[in-house]
Amino acid sequence: MSLGKGRRAPGRKTVLPGTDAGATAATGRIGNWALAGLVLLLSALIVLLDVVTGEDLRVVPLLVVVPALASVFCSLRQTVWVAVWITAVVVGSGLGGDGTFWDFVFGIGFTVLACALGVAACAARIRHATEMDRLRSAAVALQRQILRPLPVITDQVFAYGIYEPIEEDRFVGGDIYEVVQSPYGTRVIIGDVQGKGIAAIGAGFAAIAAFREAAVREPTLTGVVEALEAAVVRHNAFSAQTGEAERFVTALVLGFDEEDRVQAVNCGHLPPRLLHEGRASAVRLERTYVPLGLAGLSRETRMAESFALPPGATLLVVTDGVTEARDAARAFYPLDRRLAGWAGHGPRELLDALRVDLETFTGGIRRDDVAALALRRAPGDGGPLPAAVADEVRPVAGAVSD
Structure with a gap:
């Protein structure tokens, strides 16, 4: 397997928040x-x-x-x-x-x-x-350095995304995401750490580091989740020694291989949404397990389940910064109702519409980080990438070549 060299879209530049400090x-x-x-x-x-x-x-x-x-x-x-x-x-x-x-x-x-x-x-x-x-500004810049710039591409998936961290110190959250190419396919995680502040960022970084290693090492998706659970438990033990509160992490872990189905383990996170042939619907997973860090409180063994992702379909996964956004009347953001009108959009257009609509809905006032990934299967014929995708390709961690 091999990956093409990545480059940024022309004319775009990253502006870190907080450059007008004070x-x-x-x-x-x-x-x-x-x-x-x-x-x-x-x-x-x-x-x-x-x-x-x-x-x-x-x-x-x-x-x-x-x-x-x-x-x-x-x-x-x-x-x-x-x-x-x-x-x-x-x-x-x-x-x-x-x-x-x-x-x-x-x-x-x-x-x-x-x-x-x-x-x-x-x-x-x-x-x-x-x-x-x-x-x-340092905390937000650190988040942006640890979390991968999007979009990225693997042998199995095109991954587009948006990430809008909150800059208010008492609201800065621990939203996480990652896309890793492994010998067993592409592994994806999106999650949210309980609580706010710098401590939440630390717990999120611990989970991301464990995912990057386990995604390449573990042959099964449940093995990846077990490694994440152990990492969060270890981080909580260290936090307790230093006087910090223990935290759990809600996470949705996905596995993509060469088949048309996606493996998933949902650890207390929001279900994915599937957009295909002009329709949008929530993917109904049979089981939702306890968040990472809380397995000791449950007798259930986390198991992977699968669902279909047809060619040309888009899989949208988000954090609760999207679904719990509120307008001036304190009403929650109607994600599923909005998606019904965007079901024909491609991944990039979908995320652009979501970002603009969230900004309009909240009046620019947010109380949580916003993270969303729009995933679409890469062509399986090994042909060249579409020009719009090739312009923004970025190589992914854990990629292997032969």
């Missing part, structure tokens, strides 16, 4: 003119109110709250500008007042201290936001 915090959320108008209006109102109340009730000192508010929403330069302006207003008000010298000194000192604290708080906020953005 940009929002550093530039502020309020424009300069809008901020100036608000501060001038607020200052005028407070000074006017102070004139009306007279010496009986001085309200000018309330202006010291403005730099504190600015430190939350504005850039450092804007906050400094606000602090200087408020100090000038308080000094001018004190010079025109009838208070004692020490009242004037105390008022100025209190204002300068409050403004300095506001500026310091703004600087600390921006520094923290920039650091968190850098950490998020």
Whole structure:
């Protein structure tokens, strides 16, 4: 078996998220003119109110709250500008007042201290936001480096896909996928680690590393799944020693050989969808086993089952970031209803439609990673690849040549 050399599609380039780390915090959320108008209006109102109340009730000192508010929403330069302006207003008000010298000194000192604290708080906020953005960007970049760029091709399968990681640190998830050419055919996994955060990414990486090795080594698909189970259990044992929570991994493991059927072991994951001859339907697997890492809680032995994948059909597998996406009314994304209208699409067009529709449905607000693979059998005649496919071919791990 041999694989052609891969290359990227012309005109495409990868843009890693997080390249504008801290940009929002550093530039502020309020424009300069809008901020100036608000501060001038607020200052005028407070000074006017102070004139009306007279010496009986001085309200000018309330202006010291403005730099504190600015430190939350504005850039450092804007906050400094606000602090200087408020100090000038308080000094001018004190010079025109009838208070004692020490009242004037105390008022100025209190204002300068409050403004300095506001500026310091703004600087600390921006520094923290920039650091968190850098950490998020590193986590997402690490995910993208570990997970294979798509599409890829093997002797049995064309594998297209989308992967949209969430960049919010508390939402970053552990979606995983991999396509491996082995002496026993092509093995594919798509899965989702329980929980969010960096720890979930670690558990996902442990599962991917085990899959890459076992997919080439194990002659049976159930052997691959047993190796994955052992890897997740070992990772959980290590996590427990370091104080991290144990996690399980839902996964769908597929095996493609030269026949027209696909082997599958479903470990608590979403079932695949089959699109063929203008129809779309969920593949009904007889058994769904417990997720990886939880086999000790079940007496069932995981067994592989098979289903037909006719030539020209597309097999779509997704993570729950697709099916659990919500719109503004908190309704779940209707995947099967959408697929019915896309049943005639090819793999690439299907994923493009899914990505755009998900973005529209959620309004661009997501709370989980999105991963989806569209799989189609490679031609079995050994002929040349279609030009559109050859442009984006990438070699796969575990490939063997003769």
